[in-house]
Amino acid sequence: MNGSFLLTMIWAVPFITALALLPVDRDDHRRIKIISLTGNALNLLLVISLTFQFIGVSAAHPVADGARLSQFQFTATVPWLQMLHIEYNIGVDAISVLMMLLTAIVIFCGVLASWGVEKQAKEFFVLLNVLVAGVYGVFVSIDLFTFFVFYEIAVLPMYLLIGLWGTGKKEYSAMKLTLMLVAGSAFILAGILALYFESGLNTFDLQQLSQHHFSPEFQHWVFPLIFVGFGVLGALYPFHTWSPDGHASAPTAVSMLHAGVLMKLGGYGCLRVGMYLLPEGANMWMSFFLVLVTINVLYGALGAIKQTDLKYITAYSSVSHCGMVLFGFTAMTFTGIKGGVLQMISHGLMTALFFCLIGMIYGRTHTRTVSEMGGLMKIMPFLSTAYVIVGLAGLGLPGLSGFVAEANVFVGAFANSAPLYRICTVLAVLSIVVTAVYILRAVNGFVGGPVIERFATLTDASPLEKIPVTILLFCLFGMGMLPGWIINLVNEAVHPIYNNLMR
Amino acid sequence: MKLLLPDILLVLLAALILGHDLYKGKVNLTSSAPFHIAWLGLTVIFIVLACLPYNQTALYPGGYQVTGASLLFKQVFVLSALFTVLLSRPYFMPGGNQRGTMKHQSEFLFIILLCTFGMFTVVSATDLLTLFVGMELSAIPLYILSGFYKDDDLSVEASTKYMMMGSISTGLMLFGLSFIYGAAGSVTFAAVAKACAANPGEPLLRLGVLFILAAVGFKLTVFPFHTWAPDVYEGAPSPVTAFISVSSKAVAIAFLLILLYEPLAALHSSLQSVILILAAATMTVGNLGAMKQERLRRFMAYSSIAQAGYIIMALTGDAGNARSSIIFYLFVYAAANYAIFFIMSAIGRDGEEQRSGLQGLGRNNPGLAAILMLTAFSLAGIPPLAGFMGKFFLFAAAAKEGYYAMVIFAALNSTISLYYYLLLVKEAYIIQPQAEVKPLALDNVQAISLFLLTAAMLLAGILPSVSSGILAVAG
Numbered sequence: 001m002n003g004s005f006l007l008t009m010i011w012a013v014p015f016i017t018a019l020a021l022l023p024v025d026r027d028d029h030r031r032i033k034i035i036s037l038t039g040n041a042l043n044l045l046l047v048i049s050l051t052f053q054f055i056g057v058s059a060a061h062p063v064a065d066g067a068r069l070s071q072f073q074f075t076a077t078v079p080w081l082q083m084l085h086i087e088y089n090i091g092v093d094a095i096s097v098l099m100m101l102l103t104a105i106v107i108f109c110g111v112l113a114s115w116g117v118e119k120q121a122k123e124f125f126v127l128l129n130v131l132v133a134g135v136y137g138v139f140v141s142i143d144l145f146t147f148f149v150f151y152e153i154a155v156l157p158m159y160l161l162i163g164l165w166g167t168g169k170k171e172y173s174a175m176k177l178t179l180m181l182v183a184g185s186a187f188i189l190a191g192i193l194a195l196y197f198e199s200g201l202n203t204f205d206l207q208q209l210s211q212h213h214f215s216p217e218f219q220h221w222v223f224p225l226i227f228v229g230f231g232v233l234g235a236l237y238p239f240h241t242w243s244p245d246g247h248a249s250a251p252t253a254v255s256m257l258h259a260g261v262l263m264k265l266g267g268y269g270c271l272r273v274g275m276y277l278l279p280e281g282a283n284m285w286m287s288f289f290l291v292l293v294t295i296n297v298l299y300g301a302l303g304a305i306k307q308t309d310l311k312y313i314t315a316y317s318s319v320s321h322c323g324m325v326l327f328g329f330t331a332m333t334f335t336g337i338k339g340g341v342l343q344m345i346s347h348g349l350m351t352a353l354f355f356c357l358i359g360m361i362y363g364r365t366h367t368r369t370v371s372e373m374g375g376l377m378k379i380m381p382f383l384s385t386a387y388v389i390v391g392l393a394g395l396g397l398p399g400l401s402g403f404v405a406e407a408n409v410f411v412g413a414f415a416n417s418a419p420l421y422r423i424c425t426v427l428a429v430l431s432i433v434v435t436a437v438y439i440l441r442a443v444n445g446f447v448g449g450p451v452i453e454r455f456a457t458l459t460d461a462s463p464l465e466k467i468p469v470t471i472l473l474f475c476l477f478g479m480g481m482l483p484g485w486i487i488n489l490v491n492e493a494v495h496p497i498y499n500n501l502m503r
Numbered sequence: 504m505k506l507l508l509p510d511i512l513l514v515l516l517a518a519l520i521l522g523h524d525l526y527k528g529k530v531n532l533t534s535s536a537p538f539h540i541a542w543l544g545l546t547v548i549f550i551v552l553a554c555l556p557y558n559q560t561a562l563y564p565g566g567y568q569v570t571g572a573s574l575l576f577k578q579v580f581v582l583s584a585l586f587t588v589l590l591s592r593p594y595f596m597p598g599g600n601q602r603g604t605m606k607h608q609s610e611f612l613f614i615i616l617l618c619t620f621g622m623f624t625v626v627s628a629t630d631l632l633t634l635f636v637g638m639e640l641s642a643i644p645l646y647i648l649s650g651f652y653k654d655d656d657l658s659v660e661a662s663t664k665y666m667m668m669g670s671i672s673t674g675l676m677l678f679g680l681s682f683i684y685g686a687a688g689s690v691t692f693a694a695v696a697k698a699c700a701a702n703p704g705e706p707l708l709r710l711g712v713l714f715i716l717a718a719v720g721f722k723l724t725v726f727p728f729h730t731w732a733p734d735v736y737e738g739a740p741s742p743v744t745a746f747i748s749v750s751s752k753a754v755a756i757a758f759l760l761i762l763l764y765e766p767l768a769a770l771h772s773s774l775q776s777v778i779l780i781l782a783a784a785t786m787t788v789g790n791l792g793a794m795k796q797e798r799l800r801r802f803m804a805y806s807s808i809a810q811a812g813y814i815i816m817a818l819t820g821d822a823g824n825a826r827s828s829i830i831f832y833l834f835v836y837a838a839a840n841y842a843i844f845f846i847m848s849a850i851g852r853d854g855e856e857q858r859s860g861l862q863g864l865g866r867n868n869p870g871l872a873a874i875l876m877l878t879a880f881s882l883a884g885i886p887p888l889a890g891f892m893g894k895f896f897l898f899a900a901a902a903k904e905g906y907y908a909m910v911i912f913a914a915l916n917s918t919i920s921l922y923y924y925l926l927l928v929k930e931a932y933i934i935q936p937q938a939e940v941k942p943l944a945l946d947n948v949q950a951i952s953l954f955l956l957t958a959a960m961l962l963a964g965i966l967p968s969v970s971s972g973i974l975a976v977a978g
Contacts, residue, residue, distance in 0.1 A: 179922055
C-alpha cells in the first residue's frame with residue numbers, strides 16, 4: 001500500500017471504528033467490543049506493515065550524520081485552508097513510527113483489557129477510538145495546525161472517559177486533568193501562532209519553519225511557552241499534579257493509554273516543535289528546565305514511596321519516568337536525546353502493563369491498597385509473576401526495556417560537562433534507588449506474604465486476559481534483548497534534531 | 504435593485520404577517536399560519552441572500568449601501584431571526600413551556616422581523632444618521648420582546664431594566680455621534696473619514712469615540728457595561744434571550760466594525776490599548792461569572808459576555824482580518840447558542856430551564872446529549888468544531904498585530920470557559936439524577952433545527968470551503 005495513504009488510513013481506521021459503533025444496539029456489548037477489537041487489530045497490522053515499509057525506505061535513503069533537516073518519509077500534502085496556507089501535511093520519521101507502533105500495541109491490549117466494561121460500553125469504546133485517532137493524528141502530522149487539532153482531539157475524550165467510567169474521586173480528577181492539559185494547549189496555540197506570524201512564511205509546515213532562522217530574542221520567549229505547553233502533558237514539574245489523580249481515577253484501558261501513549265505526546269511535542277524549531281531558545285532555557293526535570297524525577301519517585309494505593313504508586317512512578325524522558329532531552333547531548341526517545345517507548349510499554357495488571361488485580365480483589373493484600377503469588381501466579389517482571393523493568397534491570405532507555409539517558413546527561421548537568425545527573429540517578437524501594441516494597445507487600453483468607457478463592461487471569469499481558473511482556477523483553485534495530489532507527493531521527501541544536 | 508431584494512422582502516414579510524391578523528379580523532390565538540409564513544419567508548430570504556453576488560458593491564440613493572460583508576451580516580441576522588421563530592413555537596403553544604404560554608404570536612413575529620430590518624439598515628448605512636436610526640430600530644423592539652410574558656414579574660422587570668439601560672446607551676451614542684459631527688462637519692462616512700485622517704489628534708473626535716464605545720459596550724455587554732445582561736437574559740422569554748444574545752450582539756459588533764474601519768480608521772491605532780483592556784476584562788468577567796450559575800439563561804448571559812470579549816479582541820487586527828474573523832465567529836457562535844437554547848426549550852417543556860434539568864440526558868436521550876456535548880465544546884473552542892476555527896481566526900487577527908500576550912490570556916480564558924461548559928457535559932453524562940427522569944421529548948421543529956445547527960457546527964469546523972468562503976468575501 002502507498003505509504004502516505006497508509007498514514008491516513010492509520011488515523012482514519014479508529015475514527016471509522018468509532019463511527020461504525022454508533023448504529024450498534026446499545027445493549028449488544030459483545031458486538032461493540034468485537035468491532036472495536038477488529039478495528040484496532042487491523043490498525044495494529046497496518047502500523048506493523050508501516051514499520052517494515054519505513055525500515056525499508058530509510059535503509060534506502062539513510063540520513064547523513066551532519067543533516068539538519070529531519071527526513072520525513074511517506075509525505076503527502078493536501079491544501080486545507082488556502083487563505084492561511086493550512087495544509088493537511090503528513091509524514092513520519094523514525095520517532096513517530098515507533099510511537100505509532102507503541103500506540104497500536106497499547107490500544108490493542110487496552111481494548112482486550114477493557115473487555116469487562118459493562119456500563120455504557122458503546123460510549124466508552126466510541127470515545128476510546130476517537131481518542132486513539134487523535135493520538136495517531138498527532139504522530140503523522142507535520143503541519144503545526146493539524147498537529148494541534150489532533151492533539152486536542154486526543155485530550156478531550158479523557159474527560160468523559162475518566163468522569164464516567166473512573167473510580168474514586170473521578171469527577172475532580174477528570175476536570176483537573178482536562179483543564180490543566182487544555183491550559184497547556186493554550187500556550188501551545190499562542191506559540192504556534194507566534195511561529196506562524198513571526199516567520200513571515202505564511203505556513204504551518206514544520207519543515208519550512210525549521211529552515212527559517214528565528215531571531216534569538218523571539219526564541220527566548222517562545223521556547224518556554226511551547227516547552228511548558230507540551231510539558232504539562234509530559235508531567236513537567238510543577239505542572240504534573242493532574243497526573244497522579246488522573247491516572248489513579250481512570251479506568252484500566254484509559255490509564256494504559258494515557259500514561260502509556262498520551263503523556264508521550266508531551267515529550268514528542270517538546271522535541272518536535274520546541275527543540276527542533278527553536279534550537280537557540282532551547283540552548284538558553286535548558287539548564288532551567290533541567291532543574292525542573294530533575295525535581296520531576298526525584299519527586300515522582302519519592303512521591304511513590306509514600307503511596308499505599310497501587311495505582312497511585314504507578315502514577316507517581318510515571319511522573320518520575322516521564323521526567324526521565326524530558327531529562328534525556330534537556331541533557332542536550334546526542335545520547336541523552338536518544339535515551340529520552342527510548343524512554344518514551346520503554347515507559348509506554350511498561351506503564352501500560354502496570355496499569356493493565358493493576359486493573360486485573362483490582363477487578364478480583366476490589367482493593368488496590370497494598371497492605372490489604374498478600375500472598376497473591378499463590379493465588380494468581382500469572383498476574384503476580386508478570387507484575388514482578390514489569391516491576392523489575394521499572395527499576396531498570398538489564399535485559400528488560402527500562403535498562404536500555406535509562407542507561408542512555410543517564411550516560412547522555414553525564415556526558416554534558418557543565419557542572420550543573422553533572423550534579424543533576426547524580427541526583428537523578430539516585431531515583432533508581434528510590435524506585436527500587438517502592439517497587440520492591442509493593443511487590444513484597446501483595447505478591448509475597450501469607451495468603452489472605454478472603455482472597456483465597458480468587459482465580460488467575462483468564463485466557464483472554466493473558467493475551468494483552470503476554471504481548472506487553474514480550475515487547476518488554478524484546479526491547480530489552482534486541483534494542484539494536486530500535487536504536488538504529490532512533491539514531492537516524494535524532495541526528496538532525498541534535499545537529500540543529502548544536503549549530 | 505437585485506442587491507436590495509432581501510431588504511424589500513423582509514419588510515413585505517413583516518407587513519404580510521401583521522396584515523394576516525388584520526385581514527382575519529377576530530384573531531385566532533392558536534393559529535399556526537403566521538408561524539409558517541414567517542419561517543417560510545425567512546428561509547426564502549436566506550436563499551435569496553445566499554444567491555446574490557458577493558463581489559459587487561451597490562450604492563443606492565439616500566446612502567444605502569450593499570457590500571459583500573454587509574450581505575454576510577444580513578445572513579447572520581436572517582438565520583438568527585429564522586431560528587428564533589422556530590424556537591418560539593412551543594412557547595406559544597399551551598403546555599409547551601413550564602413558564603407559561605405567550606400570546607399574540609403575530610405581533611411577536613412582526614417585531615422580530617422589524618428588529619431584523621433595523622439590523623439590515625445598520626450594516627447598509629453610509630452615514631452616521633442612518634447608522635443611528637438602524638441601531639434604534641433594532642433596539643426598541645427588543646425592549647418590547649423582553650416583556651412578552653406580560654404577567655410575569657421577572658419578564659416585566661427585565662423589560663424595564665433593559666429599556667432604562669438601553670436609553671442611557673442611546674443617549675451616550677447620540678452624544679458621541681454629535682461630537683463626531685461637530686468635528687467633521689458632516690454625517691457621511693466619507694467626510695468623517697477625511698476629517699479624521701486630517702486631524703486624528705482632535706480631542707472632540709476622541710471624546711466622541713469614547714462615548715460611542717461606551718454606548719455600544721452596553722449592547723455588546725462589554726465590561727463595565729455588562730451588568731444588565733444577566734437580569735435581562737434571565738427575565739426575558741427564552742426565544743427572546745436567544746435573539747438578544749445573537750442578533751443584538753451581532754448588530755453591535757457590526758456597528759463597531761463599520762465605524763472603526765471606515766469613518767474612524769485613522770483613529771484605530773490609538774484605540775488598540777483600549778480595545779485590549781476591554782476585551783481582557785470582558786472575557787474574564789464573563790467567565791468568572793458563568794461558573795456559579797445554575798439557571799441556564801443566566802448561564803448563557805455570562806457565557807455570551809465572555810464570547811463578546813473574544814470577539815472584540817479581533818478589533819485590534821487590520822480591517823480584513825477583523826471583519827472576516829468576526830463574521831465567521833458570529834456564524835459559529837449563533838449556531839452554538841441556538842443549539843443550547845433549543846435544548847433548553849426541550850427541558851423547559853416539563854421542568855425549569857436549569858442546569859440540573861440536563862441530568863440523565865446521556866442515558867435517556869443519547870443523541871441530544873451528544874449534541875449538547877458538541878455544542879459545549881464548540882463554545883469552548885475545541886477542535887475540530889466550528890468554535891475552534893472561529894476562535895483561531897479571532898486569535899490570529901490579534902496575533903498578527905503582535906499581541907501575543909493577549910492571545911495567551913484569551914486562550915487561558917477559554918480554558919476557564921471550558922470548565923463551565925464541561926459542567927453541562929458533566930450534568931448530562933456523569934451526575935446520576937436523584938429521581939427517575941423521563942426522556943425529553945423533541946418535536947419535529949426542534950429535532951430538525953438541532954440537526955441543522957449541529958451539522959453547521961461540524962461542517963464549518965471541518966470543511967475549509969465554508970470558512971474560506973466567508974473569509975474571502977469579508978477579508
